[in-house]
Amino acid sequence: MVRGITEMKRIENTTSRQVTFSKRRGGLLKKAFELSVLCDAEVSLIIFSQKGKLFEFSSSSTNKTIERYQKNDKNLGHENILLEQTTEHLKGEVMSMTRNLEVLEISKRRLLGEDLESCSIDELEKVEGQLDQSLRNIRAKKNQLFKEQISLLKDEEKVLMNKNAELREKYEARSLPLFIDRREDESPQTQNMEVDTQLFIGLPER
Incomplete structure (x- = not known):
């Protein structure tokens, strides 16, 4: 059925x-x-x-189960409150970061010389001061790099001078024995031989 x-x-x-x-x-x-x-x-x-x-x-026990349920329900409520508070805090941070990004973007455009029509004299002076400080920092960094390059070139010059001195010493050490050998090959007679020359003016003798 x-x-x-x-x-x-x-x-x-x-x-x-x-x-x-x-x-x-x-x-x-x-x-x-x-x-x-x-x-x-x-x-x-x-x-x-x-x-x-x-x-x-x-x-x-029904009463114990109900108490357990109420306790768990309170914990869930507390967790929900914490979650809401954390969410609100994160929203506030996001809004703060958004405002900071907007301020930085405006400052960037002004430093590039854009959107200056709405600036007051104080704001323009502030931008000018920022540019002056940036130029000083750039020049300081540039001078530092020049000094470092000059120091490196001096170190390279010293290395080259030392290598040149070593090569000169090696060349002189090789040339000196050849000069001594030629002196030793000459006999004493050759070394002590004197050439007697006389100058005669007139007709040759018959």
């Missing part, structure tokens, strides 16, 4: 409504008991009939 589908609406017949309540209530209590036993869950079920009669089931 095919079971009919019950339409989900209030049963108008009082007797049928009472019978359905008793059957469904028993099944609901049975399911709550099975859930607590099979899954080791803390389950509490409270039912009030149309006439105000109480039916309940609790795997431990």
Whole structure:
């Protein structure tokens, strides 16, 4: 026999409504008991009939379960409050950063010489002071880089001079023995030989 589908609406017949309540209530209590036993869950079920009669089931104690629920509900409320406060704080930081970015963008355009029509004399003097300070910083950095480059060039010059001196010493050390060898090859007679020359003016003798 095919079971009919019950339409989900209030049963108008009082007797049928009472019978359905008793059957469904028993099944609901049975399911709550099975859930607590099979899954080791803390389950509490409270039912009030149309006439105000109480039916309940609790795997431990209904009051303890209600207290636990209220405590957990308070914790959830506290977490929600903290979340809202954190969200508001982050929104404030975002707005502050947005305003700072706008101020920086305006200052950047003014330093580039743009959007100066709405500036007052004080604001123009402030921009001029910022530009002067920037120029001083740039010149100081430029001079520092020049000094560092000059120092590097001097160090390279010293290295080259030392290498040049070493090469000169090596060249002189190689040339000196050749000069001494030529002197030693000459015999004493050659070294002590004197050339006698006489100058004669006139006709040759017969």
